[in-house]
Amino acid sequence: MTGRLVIVGAGQAGFALAAKLRGLGDSRPITIVGAEENLPYQRPPLTKKYLLGEMAFDRLLFRPEHWYTDNNVEIRVSTWVEQIDRAAKQIVMQDGSRLDYETLALATGSTPRRLPPSVGGALEGVYLARDKRDADLLAGEMRPGRRVLIIGGGYIGLEAAAVARHRGLEVTLIEMGDRILQRVAAKETADIFRAIHQKHDVVIREKTGLKQLIGRNDHVTAAELSDGSTIDVDFVVVGIGVAPNDRLAKEAGLEVGNGIVVDSFARTSDPTIFAMGDCVELPWEGGRIRLESVQNAVDQAEAAAGIIAGGEKAYDPKPWFWSDQYDVKLQIAGFNLGYDETLLRPGLREGAASVWYFKQSRFIAVDAINDAKAYVTGKKLLETGANPSREILADPTADLKQLLA
Numbered sequence: 290m291t292g293r294l295v296i297v298g299a300g301q302a303g304f305a306l307a308a309k310l311r312g313l314g315d316s317r318p319i320t321i322v323g324a325e326e327n328l329p330y331q332r333p334p335l336t337k338k339y340l341l342g343e344m345a346f347d348r349l350l351f352r353p354e355h356w357y358t359d360n361n362v363e364i365r366v367s368t369w370v371e372q373i374d375r376a377a378k379q380i381v382m383q384d385g386s387r388l389d390y391e392t393l394a395l396a397t398g399s400t401p402r403r404l405p406p407s408v409g410g411a412l413e414g415v416y417l418a419r420d421k422r423d424a425d426l427l428a429g430e431m432r433p434g435r436r437v438l439i440i441g442g443g444y445i446g447l448e449a450a451a452v453a454r455h456r457g458l459e460v461t462l463i464e465m466g467d468r469i470l471q472r473v474a475a476k477e478t479a480d481i482f483r484a485i486h487q488k489h490d491v492v493i494r495e496k497t498g499l500k501q502l503i504g505r506n507d508h509v510t511a512a513e514l515s516d517g518s519t520i521d522v523d524f525v526v527v528g529i530g531v532a533p534n535d536r537l538a539k540e541a542g543l544e545v546g547n548g549i550v551v552d553s554f555a556r557t558s559d560p561t562i563f564a565m566g567d568c569v570e571l572p573w574e575g576g577r578i579r580l581e582s583v584q585n586a587v588d589q590a591e592a593a594a595g596i597i598a599g600g601e602k603a604y605d606p607k608p609w610f611w612s613d614q615y616d617v618k619l620q621i622a623g624f625n626l627g628y629d630e631t632l633l634r635p636g637l638r639e640g641a642a643s644v645w646y647f648k649q650s651r652f653i654a655v656d657a658i659n660d661a662k663a664y665v666t667g668k669k670l671l672e673t674g675a676n677p678s679r680e681i682l683a684d685p686t687a688d689l690k691q692l693l694a
C-alpha cells in the first residue's frame with residue numbers, strides 16, 4: 290500500500306485534500322494534524338451568521354466525526370506541529386513525538402496580525418476574529434448599547450461592523466489607509482460599502498490609525514487615534530490583515546517567498562511535500578501571488594489531490610470571493626490585481642451595482658453588489674476569456690446576456 294499522507298492543518302484546505310483523495314478512491318493512510326480543538330469547520334460564517342447567533346457550530350463542521358473513521362482518515366486535534374524532519378521524513382510534535390510520512394501536505398493557513406503590546410494589544414477586551422474561540426468571545430461582548438472600536442477596514446472589519454450594528458452596538462471603524470477595502474477592491478466598491486455602513490450608523494474614519502489603546506485594570510477603556518482624538522470603548526476588534534503560516538516550511542529549508550513557494554501542481558521545492566491554501570505563493574500570469582480565499586483553499590487542495598493520486602492536471606486558479614454585510618451580498622469573480630481601469634454599472638434594482646475591472650483593456654474581475662446576474666455573467670466571461678462591450682456594460686437597461694452571445 291502507498292505510504293502515509295500527513296496533512297498539517299485542519300482547515301478548509303487540509304480537509305478538502307483528504308476528502309478529495311477519498312472521493313478519488315485513493316485509500317492510502319491519511320492523518321490530519323490540527324492545532325485547534327475542533328474537527329475541521331468552515332470559517333466564513335464566523336464573522337457572519339455564527340457571530341449573529343443564527344447558526345449552530347455543528348452546522349459549520351465539514352463532516353461529522355464518524356466520517357473520519359468511516360473513511361480511514363485519522364484526525365489529531367489540539368496538536369501543534371513543531372518541526373519537519375525532512376531527512377527522517379517525519380513531523381515532530383510539540384511534545385517531541387514523531388509521525389512518519391511518505392507524502393506531506395502543508396495546509397497551515399494564515400495568522401491574523403495582532404496589535405503589538407506596546408500600543409495596548411495585550412489588554413483584555415481586544416479581540417481577533419479568526420477562529421471559533423475568537424467568535425465565541427466576541428459574541429459574548431456583542432450586547433446592545435456597548436461601544437466597539439473596529440480596527441481595519443477590510444472584510445473582517447466590515448463584516449464585524451455589520452454584525453455589531455445588527456446587535457445594537459455603537460460602532461466606530463478606523464482604517465489607516467486612504468479608504469476602506471483598499472487592498473481588495475476599487476474606490477467605487479469602497480464608496481458603496483462606506484455608504485451602506487454609514488446608512489446603518491457605523492462611524493467610519495478613514496486615514497485614521499491607532500496611536501494606542503488605554504486600559505484600566507488591564508481592560509481596554511479608550512483608544513487614542515492618530516488624529517489626536519480619544520474615544521471611549523468597551524471592547525476592540527482587530528482586523529488588520531493576515532500573514533502566511535510558513536515557519537515550518539522555512540525552517541525545513543523549503544523555498545519561501547510571501548508564503549510557501551509552490552508550482553502549478555502544489556509542489557514545494559521538495560517533491561514529497563505539497564502546500565496549499567492561504568499559506569502558499571503560487572504561479573499567476575508569469576508572476577506569483579498569495580490568495581486568501583475559500584475558493585483557493587478548496588480548488589488548490591483538490592488539484593493537489595489529483596496530483597498526489599497520480600494525475601497530471603495543473604491548478605489553474607479561477608478566483609471568486611463573497612462577503613455578506615447586512616442584507617447586501619458582495620460576490621467577486623476574478624482577481625483584480627494590477628487593474629488600471631474600472632467601470633461602475635448601476636443595477637436595475639435599488640441597491641444593486643457592479644464594478645468591472647480591466648487591465649490593459651482586458652477584463653479581469655467584477656465586484657457584484659446585490660447583483661447575481663453581473664456576477665454570473667462576469668464569471669462566464671472570465672472562463673471564456675471574452676472581453677465585454679463597454680457600451681453594454683455602461684447601459685444599466687441593457688441585458689447582460691448580450692455579453693455572452
Ligand SMILES: NC(=O)c1ccc[n+]([C@@H]2O[C@H](COP(=O)([O-])OP(=O)(O)OC[C@H]3O[C@@H](n4cnc5c(N)ncnc54)[C@H](O)[C@@H]3O)[C@@H](O)[C@H]2O)c1
Nearest residue numbers: 441442443444445464465466498499528529530581611612
Ligand atoms: N468575505 C470574505 O471574503 C472575508 C471575510 C473575512 C475575512 N476574510 C479574509 O480574512 C483575511 C483577513 O481580513 P482582514 O480584513 O483582517 O485583512 P485585510 O488585509 O483585507 O484588511 C485589513 C485592513 O486593515 C487596515 N489596517 C492595518 N493596520 C491598521 C491599523 N493599525 N489601524 C487601522 N487600520 C489598519 C489595512 O489598511 C487594511 O485595509 C483576509 O484574507 C480577508 O480577505 C475574507
